[in-house]
Amino acid sequence: MTGLALIFVVLRVISRFWIMRNPGMDDVLLILSTVVLCGFLASLAVSVHNHAGYPSVTLDAGNIEALSKTALLVEILYYFNICFIKCSILLTYLRFAVTRIFRRLCKGTIYFHVFLCIGSVVAVFSQTDPLSKMWTAAGDLNDYRINLAVLFYVTAGINIATDFWILVLPIKALSQIRRPRGEKIVLFCVFGAGLFASVASIVRLRSIAIYVNAEDHLRNSLSLLLWCMIEMSVAICCASVTGMRPIWLWIIRQ
Template identity: 35%
Template sequence: MASTATDGPVDRSRQTAMVAVTVIFTFFSTLAVVLRLIGRFVITRKLGIDDWFMIGGMIFTYGYLFEICYGLNYNIGLHGSDDTLDDMVHLLQIVYAIQLTYNTIIYLVKTSIVTFYLRLATVDSGLRKASWATIIFLTLFWFGSQTTSTLQCLPVQSNWDLVGKYKKKCINTEAYFYVLAVVNIIIDIVILALPIRTLKDIKRNARDKIVLFVIFGVGGFSCISSIIRLYTIKVFTDSKDPFWDGVPINIWSMIEINVAMICASVPAMKPLFTKSIRDRAVTSRTRHGYAHQMMPLSGEERNGSGLRSTRFKERKESTYSAHATGGATLGGSEEHIVNKLGGIEYEREFTVEESYIGSSKVLPKGKSEP
């Protein structure tokens, strides 16, 4: 560890708290994402795009954790009076990198949540359009925030210049940090509100609906963390000791992103704890595999061994699934719609693939259950 600038006892309370919080919350978010992926494989045997976004967010979170731990070499989390000039330069470089890492994690996690909503949008075009609009906004906002954060002071080296070596030009970084934090909070609220109508239209009793809203609403904890983080930014910008008062920003940033990953992974975990869902998934895969192997044939045809195999004509079943593959069930009652076309019957089976909604039906707008 680098030597300190002053003699006497060093207050490491915030440094210890920051490291403890980042390690503990990263551990639990990692556990949540792992359980999410296991739960996904129980149901679908494959990952969706929302899972890949979440994995990306998890990888960058490890990067954030590394940046904080690397900062221990330069007395991150101490009072400015306990840092040498070399420490301060390196800490400002780490802060610069953390800004870019944080923006990327927020983008990946929020996009993961919204792409998961696209799974719910199979029968809700309004949710689909709103989700795509949100994804586009998130992408543009990430690109803009990354560009602005990278070029907030020019030349770039002036971001950690403490001796006036460079003649720098900077944006109003205080206003920029506020805008960034406020927009992220607004996005959190929008994301929480997006699926409300779809969840409201699911045909379940009041108790089950409450459970669904609670499951989706746990993301509100991340929103609360974002609001607290906004307050820590105010403390930091008003501080006369930014190296000390910048610690709570890192603490609440790590809480925010890790809680968001945990909350977003909760729905996909349910198959691991619900036997009926696991049984239904296994039964569904077995049924589809058997139907594929026993496909009826018509006419006669020689097989590879020279023997005749008889094709016989009977009802042809074509099974389609309307999946909410991230955790939602859209037509889980397995309703059968049979149309006779030229003497051939097609039976379309709308099944539930996901976990936390069970066998709910989503009723089209303006329709009621008979």
């Protein structure tokens, strides 16, 4: 999934930086999100190395501490990456925004995601007092100052809701573009590619439910990490599609 996301981002970068020579902040954010995705992959490898998915009773103190510290890192990386991806999509919308209302809605949604990301990261750092208690009491969510189940459910629910909001946001603007009907259909399909990421977000919600309701959280953490990885990778691919048209046209001409 990481390799697929890298291919899509490279194709978009070629389209925007080399063919069109019109890069923007939306492209920069997608590149940053890919870097964060690679960091998430490295964290996932560290988790597997420390036996993520094994029963906690079979792990020593070093493994539990490493897994808990990695869990803290992946939570932060996930929230930042989702913010980067969605803000990139919204900045792409601003490229063809012609009405003041549409521009304000896009900018308002960007501000919302920035504040949501900041609030989520603050909540992650505030989950135990002191923070070191997170890895000394690993595996017992009752020792946490913040209800992690509520945090995960709320942020996941908001992300799913904003997925669909971002999908429907450009419909009116796209329908007003004066292009042949066939091209409009292609445009709607391209911008509707985010539906795949929304489906991945919904499936990830089920892995959250399994994780928070499990008696052994360390044993059930791996599936949650994997679905986070899948969700972010699919979202990056979907976000990249909107900027890849120039490279397909260039290939056809060649």
